[in-house]
Amino acid sequence: MIDQFALSQAMGLLFTSFDPWIWVIPGLLIGLIFGSIPGLQISMAMAVFLPVTFGMEFLQAMLFLTSIFTGGAYGGGVTAILMNIPGSSSSIATAFDGYPMARQGKHNEALGLGLAASVVGAFFGYLLLLLLIEPLAAFVLKIGPMEMVVVVLWGLTLIATLNDSSLSKGLMAGFFGLILSQIGMSTTGIMRTTVGNPHLLDGIPVVPAMIGIFAASELLRLRGSTYLVQDKAQRDISIPRILKGVVETFRYPGVLIRGSLIGAVIGAIPGVGSSVANLVSYGEAKRTSKTPQAFGKGAPEGVTAAESANSSSEGGSMTALLALGIPGGAATAVLLAAFSFHNIIGGPSFIRNQTDIVYSIILGNLGQVVLLAVIGLLMLRVLGMVVRVPLSYLVPSVLAMCAWGGYGITGTIAGPLTVAAFSGLGWLMRRSDYPVAATVIGLLLGRMMEGELVRTLQISGGHPMNYLLERPIALTLFIIMILVLVGAPVLKAVRKRKQASAEHTS
Template identity: 35%
Template sequence: MLEAIVGGLTMLLTPQAVLFMFIGVVYGLMVGILPGLGGIVAMALLLPFAYGYETAAMLALLLGAHIATIWGSSVTGILFKVPGAAKSLALIFDGYPLTQQGHASRALGASATAALLGGILGAIFLAISIPIVRPVMLFLGPPEYLMMALWGLTIIATFSEGSLLKGLVAACIGVLIAFIGMDPVTATPRFTFGSIFLLDGVSFPVAMIGLFAVAEMMKLYVKGGSILDRDVTEERSTVLDGVRDAIRHWWLVARSSLLGVWIGVLPGIGASVGGIAAYAQAVQTSKTPERFGHGAIEGVIAPDATVGANEGGGLMPTLAFGIPGGESMAILLIAFVTMGVTPGPQMMTNHLDLVFAMMWIIVLANGMTTLIGLGISPYLARLPAMNANIMVPLVLSVCFIGAFATRGDIEDVIVAAIFGGIGYIMEKYNYSRANLVIGMVLAEMIERNLHISLTLHGDWFLFTRPITLTMFIFVIFTTALPFYRNWRRGRMVAASTGGRP
């Protein structure tokens, strides 16, 4: 084992591999920062250039680019409320308020460090959990995935401050928007009005670009000035503060990384759910959940650590069963095929060094991304201070081109604009946009797994499967917990004031 760990590292220590990883990371950062495009696009674009080089270099280029897009997407989420990809959605909930308060550098620093720690811890957790991955994957199934999705819904309460009713309405709208298009379960075109474009549904990144970025630019235009709060004249913290934040919350980072690994391992749970689940977990375990949504640094650290750790988890279905875990893994598998290695369980015995080489790439690429990230963060952090007259046209332009680029459909630009209008109105009248997006992300996962559970296990699957029932009770418990805490604190305050003479 130790031999394989060292062997994996030495594979990567050739000049070609290091250079390729650097190129991959820089390219990935760029793709990540542009809205609408994610890691799969980066890998697919680099693939043609990767042929004919050392295997390690090829993997370093592809996987390195993929890793770097993660932090790249976080950057624009934090600075401009433009999540670069679906999985970094949760970053805008607290990252953007931090920017508005003049803590952009700190948020970027914390985000980059959390992604690095997540990547490293994820790789370690993965190495440790290799023996139990298979049984766990076989143990959990659609009913349990359904419960996980329901658990994700519980954070709706967090974003409904001031108006739980409106928050729930927003979530319902999000769920229904997600159902636009061909229903994969029953092959029924729903809410498409005969349009072939709508048959593919509303693209999630495009809806996010509209709801958050376009709406924010409209708001900025109406308000004038810059996106920073009026009393913020200069940066109030440094990148190093963020690094310290991430290290100080090591326990949160560890928990989030573990969550990220397992979300990556389980097929049928998308990475976009990961960020939201991490955020939910951070809120629910926090002693001061009311700070979330208003610029809590934990709200940046948790999702980034989870997403950072997620990638390693995605390798697992391949290593445990030989099944490509996701689209990104499918591209990586090409690299194996060209070198004559059949991806699958036998890699654990025959090519363990290669497995560890990939773990090392995750760690090193994360390290490289973080180093570059921490270096450029102070410069990036100045961008939000730009005047509205410059910011609005430039960001709107990039958003619309990005919306177009996600699928190459001009209709998506119209969708982004429509969602911009919806986002503006929702913000103004206090209907939570975050809830709409959460509803959108979780809707399909809930619907799919509900149908499978009902078909396979009958109408009463909830009560016939002990593990599902346990998870359901857990969901109810965690939903009730904040209300209970509120109530108890209220009583304590009431008791203390009541006790005063």
């Protein structure tokens, strides 16, 4: 699986001089900052700093850009934990349990959990990439629209589990997101409503909508309080408590490994990536947990599942880029631009002819992950100070940043206005106990699902179920999904009944 000679050459490239590593720490810091500010996207950071790489060696440029990617993947989780504002769509599930932990004064532990899960997840993702890059590339080529439909459906099933008090409200919120995703031109070029606004031609911009519905509505709810963490003694940023969180991560090895695996596999599918991976992983962690009722109220397993998956999906997304030359998302598209800057074309010939470079990129990323653990720990002291800011100052400041973030995404007034509209919607939803996350999931996955469904219908000649039987990967994923969805609750119910009857007889 590993070309030993190329591996030793890669070691030589990486460790005979310090040059490839010079830009790694600045890259991680840039990623952490961009990732932790809602509205500043990792891909945007990579694009902004892309021209800087023009004068760099190829490997140096790759390590710099991927370090922004790595730092950003964790940065998004920090604001999700501290303020319930996911820095990007890949951190949505982190907020589900990270934020309740922070409100309980366990922000140090939550940040530690997130950091450790991110480090382990990213490490696992790249390790898998190093071992399996060639077979994974073959797997990616076999992924078609039918497989994508199944994966997206899997992500959507999380909607039903988001509201314990009322399933109908969870479904309502999710379906509302799905119908909102249908605004604008359809994937087949049919013009549906844009409400007369040309900015809506491509549909509602998801990230500004997410910022509005999550952040603004939550900030309004906080208005009556004085601090994010009420107890003064709990407000400190404590390295020992962060480290306690780090250690706690390893109490859930199953969640950690499953999350990393889900992230790596889903991340490898072009166009799906970390946005879906963190949701699927969270959903699976909740379904298989012994205490599913604790999820959404500050369960450490939830943070671990979400962060391990979104970080390991980074390694997965590099699979398609390195092995096939296909960018799986915006961030890898910027990496592809850096490839062309240096006259390099990704794909099978790149792996075959320049295996040492491919290995050095992967090994360099493994090194970056270790550095992230150190840099992240040091930066948490600064980023975590948000809990010490009085809410009377924090709420309007973050609201203003949310509007700015909306503008940063779209470059037009449509961004801030989307943030404003969705903040109102989020406020109404939260008041009536609807899970706002379900709407975001629907909005995020609706368009993706429509496109893949239409392609599946066209390829199958209108007989998708027959076509499913011809697609072994899709069929396997579908069967696993059904088993997980139906089988796991049935098994749990049987076990509960047995336990109850055993208690009754004793």
